[in-house]
Amino acid sequence: MKITLQHVDHIYQEGGVSETAALRDVDLTIDDGELVAVIGHGGSGKSTLALLMAGLYQPSSGTVELTGSKDPEHPFRSVGLVFQYPxxxxxxxxxxxxxxxxxxxxxxxxxxxxxxxxxxxxxxxxxxxxxxxxxxxxxxxxxxxxxxxxxxxxxxPQLIILDEPTAGLDEGGRKWIAQLVRRLNEEGRTVVWITHNMAEAAEVARRVIVLKGGRVLLDGPPQQVFSEEETLMSAHLTPPPAARLVRELQRRGWDIEASAVTVEGAAEEILSHLASGKEGGHA
Amino acid sequence: MIEVKDLHYSYSKQEAPVLNGLDLRIEPGQWLAVVGRNGSGKSTLARCLNGLFLPESGSVLVDGMDTAEESMLYPIRERVAFVFQNPDNQLVATSVEDDIAFGLENLGIPREEITDRVEQALSVMRLADKRDKPPHLLSGGEKQRVAIAGAIAMASTYLVLDEPTAMLDPLMRLEVIDSLTRLHREQGLTIIYVTNIMEEVLLADRVVLLDQGRVAKDCTPAELFSDPAYLIEQGLDVPQISYLAGRLADAGYESLRGALAVDELADRLCRI
Incomplete structure (x- = not known):
């Protein structure tokens, strides 16, 4: 099932004294069968996005459209939302x-x-x-x-949204959630995983959407998103440690790929750099 | 000093004990991290330290006072304060100021002293500009700082925190960590910090790992993280950099083993 958001604004307490825009002009398409991580600092609009995608909120303006639901009359019935701290x-x-x-x-x-x-x-x-x-x-x-x-x-559900499903769990619990998310996706469900754990997002998702102040700041494969260190820092987010190490080595003059954002990716890059350095005799 | 001797505790007769002969001495001025998988007894131990839970057998002595003696409970709680995981479960009043004063009023402390202690807590936790705000309108990080302010207004020696950042996002987490670091450094507060987040363990002078209700390891963070395989066996998260350092060491670069931080690992890599 595919979900399309067009020009979506969502404003809390519209017209009231504490009016707050949670989402501003969000355009987003998530295709059938995708596994997407949504990350962002508290207040960036992650949970509002989840509630809109689940049809629990109506956008203040713009549209949220589902296509390919097995229940076309009530498409939002095919969306499952696991709330934060359910x-x-x-x-x-x-x-x-x-x-x-x-x-x-x-x-x-x-x-x-x-x-x-x-x-x-x-x-x-x-x-x-x-x-x-x-x-x-x-x-x-x-x-x-x-x-x-x-x-x-x-x-x-054909589309399942999980809002910080690993919060407060220990390592075993977090690993289990990551496996579950992968399995649900392999069964053909579209999965949207909201998290603030960059390492998790880097290891599991095939696409990462970064929100900042209610807008989409970055959107792409984890290799690309997590190599944008400065942009992420502007949203008060820090790339996973493995990605930061790779960046730091680049700064120190190493010729390695910035797209290595997972532990395995970084290890391979570093090992091949060390090996080639030795052969060339200039390490 | 807090002395835990042969501590046993179970939640019900049918289930296996959560604490099973635990021994531990906590010296004043330390920052002690407590880790272990879910169910290892971390939170239960924390609740035994100020008499929220009483030992089934064994004892907990706080500067010589036994938590099992009812008359000692108030004096103990004036030394050992507790901060829970979820700030929403521990804030009670309609303003930040009143919330910090709440526990002190319950102890029957004179008005003037309450005012002094509240002022000091507000200033140490940098909350003075939030004093009139209703706690429920604060961010998660601010709420947790209010909870800490309330705790240190009550007790000035030992602060026990049970996963205080588990419900916070990264920036708020830093906010809370910064406050605690300052409290520890400037006020000499002893910190007992239960956590599942291995990066936070690096803040501690000493770490104890609990397994099945006992201390399985008592060492420095660097020693703990030098053995990723053991951490995994204990159901703990290995910090990515430690894991990566171990992975590279296994591939023949032994000098990298045990690196904990990005810069440290980069330094060592550049020296190869």
Missing amino acids: EQQLFGESVFEEVAFGARNQGTAEDYLPVKVREALEQVGLDPDVMWYRSPFSLSGGQKRRVCIAGVLVMD
Whole structure:
């Protein structure tokens, strides 16, 4: 499913004393099957963008259009949004009730709900038989996060938006989210991942959109976006350490590719530079 | 000094204990980082340090005072302050100033002294211009600085922080870190800093790694990061530069192992 934003402005408290423009003149197309990371400093408009893409907000002006939805009459029903800190919104008496909620709202038959819930729990790596009757409130932070994601996956969204899904998780949890995001994308879903972790975005996404003050500052493959150190710094963002090292070495006269923005990419560039230097005898 | 001796703690009888015979001494003036995977007991240990949680067995002594003695709880909390992860869960009043004063009023401290301590906390945390603002209209970083101001107004020796930047974005994180660095340097405050963010561990003089409710490693940050394989085994994030340095060292450039910062690794690379 493809999403197109044209000339989108979004203004909070329009006309009021605390009027704030969260997004200004945003033009953006995300094609079917893309895996996009959206990064930006707090207040740059990331979460507003997520809410607009999910159809929960109407833009103050401009249009947000979805094409290719399996439910053309209600295209936004094919969008799933995992809110920031979704575990703050848990309410179900049991994990089953919690996860079933969205599917029930969509009109899934009561008999069929257990099948859908079971599938969704398996997708997020939770054992349905262990979890089924447990209160979501009794789970660990990481398990709660998974239950919330299952509650979105149960609706089988074609476009899934995750708003800082790794915030507050430990390394294991963050790795798991990164794998999940890749898998959802490989299954053919369009994925929009909002994060402020540059290293994560560099490792996982194929396209990175940087927001600053409600506008799109940079948009391109991670290799390109993360080599724009000065522009990123202007948005109070720092490229991942591996990318900064590569830039620093360039500044010191090394002839290496600035597009190496991941650990592996940087290691390969540095090793091949060291090897060639040795052969040439001028290292 | 805070002395933790053979500390045991479990949340329920059915589940395995979270703290399982933990020993630790924290000297005044230190910046101690506490790391370990989710469930290793970090947050539980932090809550035992000022008597929010009481030991099931073993003991926690704060400058000789036992947290298990009820009469000692207030004196202990005048020395050990606590800052939680989510600032929204700990701000209570309608203005920044009142919020900082809240805990002091509860302790029944005389009006004048409250005013003095609030002024000092506002100034140390550079919040004087925000004194009349309602906390809920502040940014996340400002809220967390208000929480820290409230904590240090209460207690002047030890500050325990449980992942205080986990919910903040990078710029706000720097704001909070800068304030803490200043507090530590200028006021000599002892900082006990629970974190999952390995870059923040570099701020500490000493780091303890918890595993299954015990201290598995007690060393300097540089020592901890010199062994990426061990960190991964412990479910911890390896700072990208340490990881990259290790990866290059494994490929034959041994002099790079253990580099922690971008400049340091660049320096060492240029010396090859």
